[in-house]
Amino acid sequence: MPAGRAATSQDERQVAITNPDKVLFPETGFTKGDVVAYYRAIAPIILPHIADRPITLIRYPDGVEKEFFYAKRCPPSHPTWMPTLRVPTESDRPLDYCIVNEEAALAYVANLAGIELHVMLYRRHAITTPTLVVFDLDPGEGMSLVDCCAIGLELRQILKQLGLECFPKSSGKKGLHLYIPLNTPGITFEDTKSFAHAMAELMEEQFPDRVTSLMRKTLRKGKIFIDWSQNDDHKTTVAPYSLRAQAHPMVSMPLTWREVSTAAKSGEASGLLFDAPTALKRVKKRGDLFAEVLTLEQSLPKLGAD
Amino acid sequence: MPRAIWSGAISFGLVNIPVEVFPAIRDTAIHFHQLHKTDMGRVKYKKVCSLDGQELGSDDIVRGYETGRDEYVIVEDEELTKLDPARSETIEIHDFVDLSSIDPIYFDRPYYLVPERNGAKAYHLLRKAMEEAGKIAIASFIMRQRGYLVAIRPLESALLLETLHFSPQVVTIEELGGLGAGADVASKELKLAQQLIGSLTGAFEPERYHNEYEEKVRSLVESKTNGEEVTTDAPVVRQKQKVLDLKAALEQSLKAAAEGRKSAKALPAKTTQAVTATKKPAAKSATVKSAAVAKKTATKTATKKPVAGKPAAKKTATKSAAKAKR
Numbered sequence: 251m252p253a254g255r256a257a258t259s260q261d262e263r264q265v266a267i268t269n270p271d272k273v274l275f276p277e278t279g280f281t282k283g284d285v286v287a288y289y290r291a292i293a294p295i296i297l298p299h300i301a302d303r304p305i306t307l308i309r310y311p312d313g314v315e316k317e318f319f320y321a322k323r324c325p326p327s328h329p330t331w332m333p334t335l336r337v338p339t340e341s342d343r344p345l346d347y348c349i350v351n352e353e354a355a356l357a358y359v360a361n362l363a364g365i366e367l368h369v370m371l372y373r374r375h376a377i378t379t380p381t382l383v384v385f386d387l388d389p390g391e392g393m394s395l396v397d398c399c400a401i402g403l404e405l406r407q408i409l410k411q412l413g414l415e416c417f418p419k420s421s422g423k424k425g426l427h428l429y430i431p432l433n434t435p436g437i438t439f440e441d442t443k444s445f446a447h448a449m450a451e452l453m454e455e456q457f458p459d460r461v462t463s464l465m466r467k468t469l470r471k472g473k474i475f476i477d478w479s480q481n482d483d484h485k486t487t488v489a490p491y492s493l494r495a496q497a498h499p500m501v502s503m504p505l506t507w508r509e510v511s512t513a514a515k516s517g518e519a520s521g522l523l524f525d526a527p528t529a530l531k532r533v534k535k536r537g538d539l540f541a542e543v544l545t546l547e548q549s550l551p552k553l554g555a556d
Numbered sequence: 557m558p559r560a561i562w563s564g565a566i567s568f569g570l571v572n573i574p575v576e577v578f579p580a581i582r583d584t585a586i587h588f589h590q591l592h593k594t595d596m597g598r599v600k601y602k603k604v605c606s607l608d609g610q611e612l613g614s615d616d617i618v619r620g621y622e623t624g625r626d627e628y629v630i631v632e633d634e635e636l637t638k639l640d641p642a643r644s645e646t647i648e649i650h651d652f653v654d655l656s657s658i659d660p661i662y663f664d665r666p667y668y669l670v671p672e673r674n675g676a677k678a679y680h681l682l683r684k685a686m687e688e689a690g691k692i693a694i695a696s697f698i699m700r701q702r703g704y705l706v707a708i709r710p711l712e713s714a715l716l717l718e719t720l721h722f723s724p725q726v727v728t729i730e731e732l733g734g735l736g737a738g739a740d741v742a743s744k745e746l747k748l749a750q751q752l753i754g755s756l757t758g759a760f761e762p763e764r765y766h767n768e769y770e771e772k773v774r775s776l777v778e779s780k781t782n783g784e785e786v787t788t789d790a791p792v793v794r795q796k797q798k799v800l801d802l803k804a805a806l807e808q809s810l811k812a813a814a815e816g817r818k819s820a821k822a823l824p825a826k827t828t829q830a831v832t833a834t835k836k837p838a839a840k841s842a843t844v845k846s847a848a849v850a851k852k853t854a855t856k857t858a859t860k861k862p863v864a865g866k867p868a869a870k871k872t873a874t875k876s877a878a879k880a881k882r
């Protein structure tokens with residue numbers, strides 16, 4: 251891409267790409283132009299997962315080794331064709347979030363050095379309805395992605411016994427995310443959050459030496475923290491196929507359970523790690539392993555007397 | 557026991573009374589740390605240049621006094637050090653005045669004076685004499701390279717040192733730009749107001765008043781530290797109870813599932829459950845197409861969601877159920 255300003259267009263949409271040669275990942279020389287190119291290439295696959303969801307960008311204007319900030323508010327200068335959603339916040343000032351529904355919008359947020367895309371668990375036409383339950387398995391000190399895989403497999407088995415399918419993705423850092431697709435109207439965040447919380451406590455009870463459901467970092471040492479608290483109407487989770495601000499441009503990549511179980515058995519997690527180029531190759535070959543997350547309709551089990 | 561922050565001597569005339577200075581006020585405010593929401597990392601501040609975004613160390617930073625828009629005179633550390641008052645060992649009493657002649661607006665921070673070594677006798681003599689004369693002392697002293705104007709007054713069995721504001725610091729009433737008309741009041745109304753004041757008059761008892769907000773914050777923090785959940789907020793309690801109930805129900809339901817499976821295994825596998833499970837195709841590669849399949853089978857196999865999954869569930873279920881019992 252030429253230096254200075256370049257444009258990307260989709261239909262009539264024009265997005266100026268500024269400083270495409272600016273290196274955002276110094277260790278690999280991956281530039282802002284590369285980030286934009288990655289998101290444009292992955293657009294057909296990622297867009298269904300982020301469409302209509304308020305998005306928080308983690309912006310690294312000077313690269314992943316420098317200052318970053320969580321950009322919730324859509325910049326006032328956003329293109330007029332890009333929708334926003336006004337979301338009430340815990341304080342009294344509502345925020346207008348960007349809605350990224352098309353390739354040009356992806357290019358726009360990528361050009362803001364929005365390396366990481368984190369989205370809400372609801373879509374804008376039903377803001378009280380989470381479309382999925384997410385478990386974020388986060389390894390404490392001394393634990394690794396392989397340990398997350400082992401716990402993820404256990405969690406999957408319990409969910410299966412409750413009649414629920416779930417889908418794994420790498421966080422792109424050290425963790426593993428499990429998504430339970432719901433795609434069912436009427437489910438509330440109170441339902442999903444208490445369900446996830448109860449599941450995390452159940453896991454903690456069954457694997458007391460390996461799992462904690464408590465956020466406190468001191469309690470996480472040598473354990474996998476099952477973060478249930480992201481199932482909340484004002485919390486976001488890193489989108490599948492989003493880049494992560496690591497030394498390398500890693501991707502939060504949907505996985506098969508076979509891959510997860512191979513990693514758990516072999517103790518080798520390298521097969522679960524994908525950077526931008528390998529992610530694009532994989533998607534070309536295998537399509538969207540998270541397609542069912544968009545379509546599978548499931549309800550949380552009816553348990554006891556409510 | 558608090559720590560002394562200064563030691564020296566009260567000096568007036570030819571008398572020197574060795575004393576130490578102790579803070580008379582403690583900080584009871586609850587302090588919080590800022591943490592990164594997602595990983596509980598402590599939040600640090602970085603000094604960054606507003607022009608080039610470069611992070612700065614202390615060697616990169618100078619003091620500037622703004623003289624105009626974007627105009628500064630630079631003042632070096634050494635230049636300021638030269639102005640530091642020489643360290644003095646004395647609290648120099650200048651005058652004795654009536655306590656009522658100092659308006660409380662001038663009082664800043666109180667400290668206790670505590671006699672040192674063989675100063676006790678002179679200390680108590682000064683205190684007693686001031687008490688009986690109804691006078692307080694105006695003095696000056698230097699602490700941590702700053703000169704202070706202070707008042708020294710007896711308080712019960714001790715001497716109190718109060719730092720005073722210098723007069724330019726005190727905002728005058730004239731600067732407020734008027735307090736509205738009505739300064740001349742009718743005597744009848746005045747009498748009524750005085751009666752009201754009289755009926756509410758009592759002694760000031762500071763123990764009677766509580767910093768309720770701070771006490772609430774403190775008990776919130778304490779209950780959280782002890783691992784109890786917070787009890788001031790009804791929705792939180794409800795949520796916690798719901799999670800507990802839900803967990804119990806989950807355990808119940810998993811147990812039932814495990815037992816059902818055991819008895820199904822004891823009988824030759826003929827239950828309809830097992831049949832439907834083995835009949836389903838192994839939908840493995842999850843492309844858009846297989847997603848549609850999964851959705852269809854899901855709604856077909858049972859009228860009520862949720863729906864048992866694919867064959868894999870059957871095979872491994874007993875294994876993890878056994879584990880679950882440990």
